[in-house]
Amino acid sequence: MAAPILVVAAALVDDLDQPARMLAARRTRPEALAGRWEFPGGKVDQGETPVSALHRELREELGVTAELGREVPGPDDDGSWPLTERYRMRLWIARITEGHPEPLEDHDELRWLSSAELHDVDWIEGDLPIVTALRAHFEEAGSTSGGR
Numbered sequence: 625m626a627a628p629i630l631v632v633a634a635a636l637v638d639d640l641d642q643p644a645r646m647l648a649a650r651r652t653r654p655e656a657l658a659g660r661w662e663f664p665g666g667k668v669d670q671g672e673t674p675v676s677a678l679h680r681e682l683r684e685e686l687g688v689t690a691e692l693g694r695e696v697p698g699p700d701d702d703g704s705w706p707l708t709e710r711y712r713m714r715l716w717i718a719r720i721t722e723g724h725p726e727p728l729e730d731h732d733e734l735r736w737l738s739s740a741e742l743h744d745v746d747w748i749e750g751d752l753p754i755v756t757a758l759r760a761h762f763e764e765a766g767s768t769s770g771g772r
């Protein structure tokens with residue numbers, strides 16, 4: 625079987641070091657995924673690096689520029705998260721530096737979720753372990769912020 629296709633995405637947060645809120649996006653297509661929530665991003669095109677693909681996707685989908693923080697490593701050898709048999713995903717924590725996010729392409733709604741709300745939306749199945757990992761990261765960041 626062919627190697628799974630690489631998707632790149634961002635966990636956009638309000639603050640890279642002390643994240644309190646993260647942006648989730650609701651998909652409009654394909655039909656099987658419409659209405660499910662995900663991390664903004666998309667496939668890496670031929671000739672693109674994963675990081676340049678991610679900047680392009682954020683610009684196209686949300687109309688924003690972002691600075692990337694650390695990558696959230698998944699269990700695969702290349703640091704990716706398995707999504708399905710067809711796709712694997714690398715994910716970076718990121719912060720918007722220019723623009724106000726709008727659901728320009730592929731999404732019809734955006735929501736900023738607090739750490740306690742991270743599981744309140746209907747995530748695409750393959751994203752659930754990532755959301756759980758991020759929640760632990762948010763809580764850890766919160767507990768080291770001196771209760772701020």
Ligand SMILES: Nc1nc2c([nH]c(=O)n2[C@H]2C[C@H](O)[C@@H](COP(=O)(O)OP(=O)(O)OP(=O)(O)O)O2)c(=O)[nH]1
Binds near residue numbers: 657667707713748
């Ligand atoms: N962007 C993104 N895709 C995800 C996530 N979780 C998940 O299973 N996927 C799947 C959905 C899609 O089948 C695939 C990514 O495809 P996409 O449709 O976002 O990629 P793209 O923007 O390059 O799409 P296209 O122009 O080629 O249609 O990965 C996620 O959190 N974010």
